[in-house]
Amino acid sequence: MSLSTLPSQDAEPRRVSAPVLDVVVPVYNEETDLEPCVRRLRGYLVEHFPYRFxxxxxxxxxxxxxxxxARMLAGRYPEVAAVHLxxxxxGRALKHVWTRSDAAVLAYMDVDLSTDLGALLPLVAPLISGxxxxxxxxxxxxxxxVVxxxxxxxxxxxxxxxxxxxxAARFSDAQCGFKAIRSDVAERLLxxxxxxxxxxDTELLVLAERAGLRIHEVPVDWVDDPDSRVDIVATALADLKGIARVARALSTGRLPLAALREQLGRNPAGLTGQLIRFAGVGVASTLAYLVLYALFRAGLGPQWANVTALLVTAVANTAANRRFTFGVRGTGGAWRHQAQGLVVFAIGLGLTSGSLALLxxxxxxxxxxxxxxxxxxANLLATAVRFLMLRVWVFRS
Incomplete structure (x- = not known):
């Protein structure tokens, strides 16, 4: 993403059609706090933010x-716009504004400005840079x-x-009302x-993380608003229902997260990432194979010990590569992948059995x-063949 680095604010502020940053302030019955919030936020951006906003x-x-x-503030300040839903x-308000904004970076913050505005530039800078x-x-x-x-x-x-x-969320704080997203990411994720x-917020972050997107965290100074009108019990129940719904969607593979990884170029299953993960799975599989072979060798003989050890590790190897190397989740296509994995196993079996026969x-x-x-x-050669076939046949996009 390429952005102009020219400062945004002229001596006379003027309305621009394509700002770098669009900060959304969602409000409900905030007639008292809205004006001081917007004036303070605008003053900070004019003084400290070096891009159009x-x-x-x-x-x-x-x-x-x-x-x-809101209409009064939009009429007074060229940099302020008002939307009524x-x-x-x-979430509905953020989705509505973000999907229609022409800014390169989209952000939001709560009207109480509990988060210190000094964290705003560190928040959006990694997004502006790409x-x-x-x-x-x-x-x-x-x-x-935090207070x-x-x-x-x-x-x-x-x-x-x-x-x-x-x-299995790895981000530390889902609920802080201080977030930003690149517009090209929002277009595909929202x-x-x-x-x-x-x-x-939580759903957005979980899906982004599962899609392999990069989430930047900024420690903030935050002071609780004692006048907060959030119904904690109702919100907690809604959140638990949301967690159950998202968990079901992820477990069934209903969401096209793999396609999102491909579109946005943050694909941990890209060639380099695939090789690293495949190598890790391969090392674990090879160690497991050698242990199993050594255990079976005494009772079954070399050929049957090889077949049995390969079969056990092949099933585990396909499942591990499916999830970790190629980012395929959910049960959809799992049996087909295992069947194709057994074909790949047969090729590996031919190579390893052939090496024993030759020896x-x-x-x-x-x-x-x-x-x-x-x-x-023989396993090294079989591993190279396995990676190629998994990539271009079994788990092709």
Missing amino acids: RITIADNASVDSTATV PEKGR HSDLAIGSRLARGSR RGAKREVISRGYNLILRGTL PMVEDPGWFF HSVTASPARPAELAALVL
Whole structure:
């Protein structure tokens, strides 16, 4: 992604059609806090942000005068825009604005500005440079400074532990209202995000992580808003339902995350990544094979020990490469992949059995180390053939 590095603010601020950054402030019944929030945010951006920007107020069906205040601010400041949605939902508002924005980087923050604005430039800089795909402010990362009550602290940490246990999430803070995403990533990722409410953030991050996208975390200074109107119980129940729904979607392979990896070029299953992961799986499989062969050799003889050890490790090898090397998840196509993996196994069997037959034709009673050496060499050749066939046939995109 190539962006102009020219400063955005002239002596006379002017409206621009394509800002580098679009900061969305979702609001619901915030007639009192909205104006000081926007004035403070705009003042910070004018003074400290070196690119063109826009602030978009996304009103979620407010029933007070929030929409009037938003229109007033949009009329007063060229960099401010106002959008009114007839339905509630923070996720719905963000999705609506982000999918229609022409900015290169899309961000959002809560209207209470609990997060110190000094973290904004570190948040979006990796996205502007193209280094990362998403960025999140984290109140749980090392270096963050947080002021909030014990109840919210326990809930926040407990929720993130649940995410790690159920969805294997590796990001540290799903709920901090301070996030950004590159527009090209949002264009492809947002259609997969279904939640219109508070779980939107979590779902976005989980899908991004599973798609192999790069998530940048910024430790933030954060002060709890004592006037927060979030219904903690209702939000927690909705989040748990969302976790169950996303877990089901991931387990069935319903979401086209592998295609997203290919489109965005962050594919950990690209050739270099595939080779690294395949090598790791191969080392583990070879060690398991040699152990099994040594165990079976005494009772079954060299050929049957080779067949049995290869068969056991082949099934495990195909499953491991399916998930870790080529990023295929869910049960769809699993049996077909295993059947094709057995064909690849048969080729490996031919190579290793042929090496044993060749060794025994040369010497009637070869030493055990000679047998193992012949098998290692044959396995190296079989490994190269296996990788090629898995890539171009079994797990082709």
